[in-house]
């Protein structure tokens with residue numbers, strides 16, 4: 001009998017409703033019933049994927065902050081240092097710009113290794129200042145992330161796979177943006193949803209017609225073990 005393959009799932013753009021925001025509730029039951037490890041690999045701050053696993057009812061296997069934070073279910077690893085990102089933001093602010101989330105915001109409140117900036121803010125000065133500190137700025141379609149170029153989702157996934165004892169070649173991933181490229185390069189089979197950006201589409205083994213959670217649900221139907 002064939003077993004369900006381990007899954008690696010991005011959140012925004014991948015588990016989202018057709019309008020692009022909010023988790024599509026149709027993914028909850030298939031994920032809870034999935035008969036293999038499910039890793040949530042996201043650019044969001046650590047508490048978000050942990051809470052998602054908690055509310056779905058699956059073990060917490062999490063790559064957060066684009067690889068900056070990795071939780072294997074037993075150990076938490078911080079693979080990037082937030083100080084440089086903080087310095088970039090200070091300079092960006094001193095130049096008259098703003099992160100664009102308001103004062104008491106929850107986007108960066110628990111973020112430990114990078115900083116996220118609202119897409120409505122000017123990116124060029126952000127990129128210039130980040131470059132001075134040796135950091136990169138990536139655009140996920142949901143936020144700009146000021147981050148260390150080194151850690152990535154793929155490395156975090158490899159660490160979790162090693163810890164839980166799954167073979168990366170058996171893993172199936174779904175994603176939508178540039179921060180999923182390293183995921184697709186790491187796992188056996190990578191699917192880009194129909195709304196994915198060009199970088200994700202180019203790195204995926206297959207680009208789906210279906211968008212957002214419809215794409216992910218189509219992959220689950222396709223790869224789930226049949227009895």
Ligand SMILES: O=C(O)COP(=O)(O)O
Pocket residue numbers: 010011012013014041042043044045140141142143144177179
């Ligand atoms: O935090 C973002 O900008 C995107 O998050 P995601 O990696 O779950 O799509």
Ligand SMILES: [Mg+2]
Pocket residue numbers: 010011012013014140175176177
């Ligand atoms: Mg995404």
